[in-house]
Amino acid sequence: MPELLGTGDSVIREVESAYPEVDIHVRGNRIMLSGDEAQVAAAATAVDELRSVLAAGVPLTPDIARESVRMLRGVQGVASAAAAAAGGSGASDRPTQVLSRSILSSRGRTIRPRTEGQAAYVAAIEQHTITFGIGPAGTGKTYLAMAQAVAALQAKRVNRIVLTRPAVEAGERLGFLPGTLNEKIDPYLRPLYDALHDMIDPESIPRLMEAGTIEVAPLAYMRGRTLNDAFIILDEAQNTTREQMKMFLTRLGFGATMVVTGDVTQVDLPGGTQSGLRAASGILEGVDDIAFCRLGADDVVRHRLVSDIINAYSANEQRPEGERPMGQQRRFERRDSHDRHGREHRDRPARTQEDDE
Known part of the structure; x- marks a missing residue:
């Protein structure tokens, strides 16, 4: 249970934030969910999937929980997720199969997608x-x-x-x-x-x-x-x-x-x-x-x-060029003036910060 909940309940909090209409209470070795029926079913599926990921030897982190929930949401409804778990057409979408796959075990750790x-x-x-x-x-x-x-x-x-x-x-x-x-x-x-x-x-x-x-x-x-x-x-x-x-x-x-x-x-x-x-x-x-x-x-x-x-x-x-935020620009007004020697400056075009750069 401590591994499923994560350090400081960080893993289960990711599930809770993904399903805000569901209240999650943990007492001992029991996780109780209450709220909207469809949301509770989806959250329960997410918790069960995290248990499977943990059983496959993958340490749970908030990132793993977030990705697992995102992948489950890609499956069309809880029924499709159940069909995938039974080996249906969506089996490749199961977080357990994706997140528990090992590429290389080296120097005391395993590299996985x-x-x-x-x-x-x-x-x-x-x-x-x-x-x-x-x-x-x-x-x-x-x-x-x-x-x-x-x-x-x-x-x-x-x-x-x-x-x-x-x-x-x-x-x-x-x-x-x-x-x-x-x-x-x-x-x-x-x-x-x-x-x-x-x-x-x-x-x-x-x-x-x-x-x-x-x-x-x-x-x-x-x-x-x-x-x-x-x-x-x-x-x-x-x-x-x-x-x-x-x-x-x-x-x-x-x-x-x-x-x-x-x-x-x-x-x-x-x-x-x-x-x-x-x-x-x-x-x-x-x-x-x-x-x-x-x-x-x-x-x-x-x-x-x-x-x-x-x-x-x-x-x-993707925004139009004119709607993109621009950096600060300075503009020097064009004016006629005399320097300290009394000579008149020629009319110069306005200079911008881009010209200075």
Whole structure:
């Protein structure tokens, strides 16, 4: 019961907030629900589903409870949820089946998909040779792909892992970077190293990299290669050009699996350059054995505010240009005056803050 309720009753409070017309009382090992009959039935189904998730070995958190309720609401009514529990057509929508699926157990913890969208993304990687994971920050695109790569290596389905991303500055010029070539490109590849350290013993990573079992390299190093029996991940693919994306995809060899991840709303390419990820999603849609998984704000597994931020930006971008809130502007009025030497200033056009910048 303490695990079902969560720390400070945080888990059961998520159920209570999802069904505000239901009063939930806990006494000993009993949970009593009262209120609107339909709402009570839905809340009872949510509690039963959380018990199943807990029995499957998944520690309950407020995020897990929130996602479980959201998935249950996607099922058409309590009858449809019962049919899914009995193995009906909606079985894949059951939170227990989605949230209890294990991808990789490493370093004392288990990596699992935490949303329905993430579960579909993981399944697509297993079933297709090339998978595109497109979505905003925090949806686990790179992390889950990395977990799948490590799992495939441990199961000997592939002989090596190749991790790559374009070396593009994120909106600011860093200028000259000191050090050797590897030291110059290391900052661009650091996010891949971070995910790798979460899944593999850090002491064994240098040995695996020296043996070529794990390779982390910028995208420019991929030209001219054929990658057989490898699990290849291209991260930050929205910063590839159309030509770079074509070059990368044609590196595919026999027995290889490719995962391409990116967020088309965060392109750092120079103005006017078409994103290779956006181009590929239009060109390759419908090609056999290539899957496109589009994750959204509901799949964000970072801080709750990240999802709210993504939704706020999306809503703002859909508004007409004239209705978007603008930053503060200063305007200097045009006037004729004399300086302290008595010379008359020429009439100058008004200057705005944008001109100063």
